[in-house]
Amino acid sequence: MTKTGILCSLCLLLALPLSGSGDEFPERFSRDTAGALNEFGCLRPLPPSGDGPKRLVMGDSNGLLHVYEERDGAFEEIWVSDYLEGAISGLDVVDVNDDELLEIVVFTDRGRLHYFDIQEYNTLWSNPPTEYGKITAQTIRNIDDDPQPELIFCAAGRLIIFDGRDQFEEWRSDEENFATTDILVADIDGDDEDEIVLNDGYVFDARFHTLEWQSPESFGERMGVLDIDDDGIMELIGEFNGRFLRIFDIDLRREKSLKP
Ligand SMILES: [Ca+2]
Ligand SMILES: [Ca+2]
Ligand SMILES: [Ca+2]
Ligand SMILES: [Ca+2]
Numbered sequence: 001m002t003k004t005g006i007l008c009s010l011c012l013l014l015a016l017p018l019s020g021s022g023d024e025f026p027e028r029f030s031r032d033t034a035g036a037l038n039e040f041g042c043l044r045p046l047p048p049s050g051d052g053p054k055r056l057v058m059g060d061s062n063g064l065l066h067v068y069e070e071r072d073g074a075f076e077e078i079w080v081s082d083y084l085e086g087a088i089s090g091l092d093v094v095d096v097n098d099d100e101l102l103e104i105v106v107f108t109d110r111g112r113l114h115y116f117d118i119q120e121y122n123t124l125w126s127n128p129p130t131e132y133g134k135i136t137a138q139t140i141r142n143i144d145d146d147p148q149p150e151l152i153f154c155a156a157g158r159l160i161i162f163d164g165r166d167q168f169e170e171w172r173s174d175e176e177n178f179a180t181t182d183i184l185v186a187d188i189d190g191d192d193e194d195e196i197v198l199n200d201g202y203v204f205d206a207r208f209h210t211l212e213w214q215s216p217e218s219f220g221e222r223m224g225v226l227d228i229d230d231d232g233i234m235e236l237i238g239e240f241n242g243r244f245l246r247i248f249d250i251d252l253r254r255e256k257s258l259k260p
Pocket of ligand 4: 226229230231232235
């Protein structure tokens with residue numbers, strides 16, 4: 001692969017939506033024309049209905065969810081939610097309840113979870129207001145034997161695994177001091193089982209939730225994975241201060257040596 005090819009792959013990996021079940025962003029939302037838009041965690045494309053216009057869903061820091069529709073080359077707001085009790089800190093468009101329809105799943109800074117349908121934007125479900133404290137990081141993936149995805153998030157310093165369809169907490173960590181702001185799920189040690197990686201340096205087995213490694217140092221603010229030495233095992237690539245990249249061999253439990 002050329003140097004440019006590797007860079008493109010890196011950018012793609014770092015910029016991919018968390019679960020990727022929604023439509024792709026329109027072509028013109030590239031880095032060149034729209035800045036970092038398609039890397040934002042609170043902005044996602046919505047699948048158009050039939051041949052209908054493109055739509056976007058965006059959650060803002062005032063706790064409102066907006067849906068925009070493309071009209072004559074620009075976007076216009078066609079729906080806005082009620083106040084969702086807390087700044088919206090993450091969202092995804094995913095079939096969260098395994099009924100073969102996509103939902104909008106919203107996480108707020110103050111521990112609220114909300115599901116919306118993508119036709120009329122009705123609220124399908126919300127968790128109780130005081131169930132969780134501050135949610136600092138989240139992702140949605142199927143990490144066990146049941147077909148529905150799990151919501152994997154850090155709330156009030158704990159790692160929580162939450163069943164997406166039946167809406168109950170499957171597991172929570174004993175540790176309650178995580179300062180996690182990014183969560184990644186991938187097989188990063190080559191044993192064919194996924195790990196849950198917290199960017200503040202913790203690696204859990206995704207299925208059994210055992211702590212596999214506590215790194216003495218953070219993995220950066222954002223994380224991506226790519227096998228860059230063709231050994232069949234993903235390397236973890238962490239971004240620090242919004243720019244600097246460091247590469248970790250999680251299977252060897254250390255930063256990768258890249259000296260020439
Ligand atoms: Ca669904
Ligand atoms: Ca599952
Ligand atoms: Ca693994
Ligand atoms: Ca590798």
